[in-house]
Amino acid sequence: MKNIAVIGAGTMGNGIAHVFAQSGYQVSLIDVSETAIEKALATISKNLSRMVAKEKISEAQKETTLNNIKTYTSISDGVKDVQLVVEAATENIDLKLKIFKNLDEVAASDVILATNTSSISITKIASVTNRPDKVIGMHFMNPVPIMKLVEIIRGYSTSDEVTKLIMDLSKNLGKVPVEVNDYPGFVANRILMPMINEAIYTLYEGVAGVEEIDTVMKLGMAHPMGPLQLADFIGLDVCLAILEVLHDGFGNPKYAPCPLLVNMVTAGKKGVKTGEGFYSWTHGTKELHVSDNFKK
Ligand code: NAD
Numbered sequence: 261m262k263n264i265a266v267i268g269a270g271t272m273g274n275g276i277a278h279v280f281a282q283s284g285y286q287v288s289l290i291d292v293s294e295t296a297i298e299k300a301l302a303t304i305s306k307n308l309s310r311m312v313a314k315e316k317i318s319e320a321q322k323e324t325t326l327n328n329i330k331t332y333t334s335i336s337d338g339v340k341d342v343q344l345v346v347e348a349a350t351e352n353i354d355l356k357l358k359i360f361k362n363l364d365e366v367a368a369s370d371v372i373l374a375t376n377t378s379s380i381s382i383t384k385i386a387s388v389t390n391r392p393d394k395v396i397g398m399h400f401m402n403p404v405p406i407m408k409l410v411e412i413i414r415g416y417s418t419s420d421e422v423t424k425l426i427m428d429l430s431k432n433l434g435k436v437p438v439e440v441n442d443y444p445g446f447v448a449n450r451i452l453m454p455m456i457n458e459a460i461y462t463l464y465e466g467v468a469g470v471e472e473i474d475t476v477m478k479l480g481m482a483h484p485m486g487p488l489q490l491a492d493f494i495g496l497d498v499c500l501a502i503l504e505v506l507h508d509g510f511g512n513p514k515y516a517p518c519p520l521l522v523n524m525v526t527a528g529k530k531g532v533k534t535g536e537g538f539y540s541w542t543h544g545t546k547e548l549h550v551s552d553n554f555k556k
Pocket of ligand 1: 267268269270271272273290291292293296347348349350351352355359376377378379399400401402493494495498
């Protein structure tokens with residue numbers, strides 16, 4: 261594989277494009293929004309400069325990486341001549357089904373179609389294509405250039421050959437792939453999201469404040485950051501979407517999203533990406549400032 265396409269240039273798409281381009285792949289980065297593409301290229305450039313400053317890569321490697329990325333606003337233009345597509349568009353099932361139906365029509369029949377979905381069924385996504393054996397989950401973690409794990413999710417019909425290829429490819433990117441089966445939330449979010457939801461319930465019920473909850477989990481459980489801070493980094497809309505998939509998929513009320521999370525997303529307080537969630541991020545992401553809404 262030499263040429264790959266990434267669909268969606270948001271939080272995850274820019275990181276996925278970055279790691280493929282840095283490993284020498286030719287990347288077509290596709291987004292419907294020109295603004296998202298410009299922001300993604302600026303983020304990749306900034307992250308590469310940081311690596312140059314830390315002497316992890318040279319200035320020349322930074323330039324080569326950036327030159328390996330071409331951008332497109334149309335899927336059919338962007339997937340010409342690629343061997344793999346990694347879809348990282350918004351976490352919305354109708355949108356993903358539409359994109360995969362379209363991809364199946366415009367990409368050559370041997371192209372592998374991977375999705376970075378956090379929770380949507382790979383089997384369901386594969387069912388709208390004529391190549392369910394070549395549809396697979398490739399779940400990178402945020403921030404992609406730093407986090408080692410890739411959860412590789414086999415849909416009901418994903419072939420052994422495609423699974424092996426994607427496992428090997430992930431290793432070539434310097435990542436550690438872990439193979440899992442296709443059930444709601446897979447492994448990562450099935451375990452992580454109930455913890456985040458419980459932290460939000462703990463705040464909602466007034467058991468403790470934002471800083472107290474995060475401090476207990478950081479210092480008490482040796483987590484690198486508290487669950488509320490992590491939720492802000494992931495995006496509260498993404499957390500809500502995943503909890504809804506778990507709730508619908510298992511039909512178990514233990515996954516019901518906390519009403520506070522629903523309210524925050526409805527009010528547009530989605531965490532780092534909108535400047536406010538449990539914390540205020542208008543000062544940048546280095547220091548923690550509890551949002552005015554949660555100050556005592
Ligand atoms: P995001 O909102 O930051 O970015 C999504 C991008 O998709 C936007 O730029 C949007 O313009 C673009 N888009 C929407 N419709 C499109 C279309 N039809 N064609 C092309 N582009 C389109 O979202 P994100 O956080 O990067 O999440 C992307 C995917 O990655 C989701 O499936 C999410 O569940 C998954 N994911 C997210 C995280 C995380 O921490 N945020 C972690 C792992 C996986």
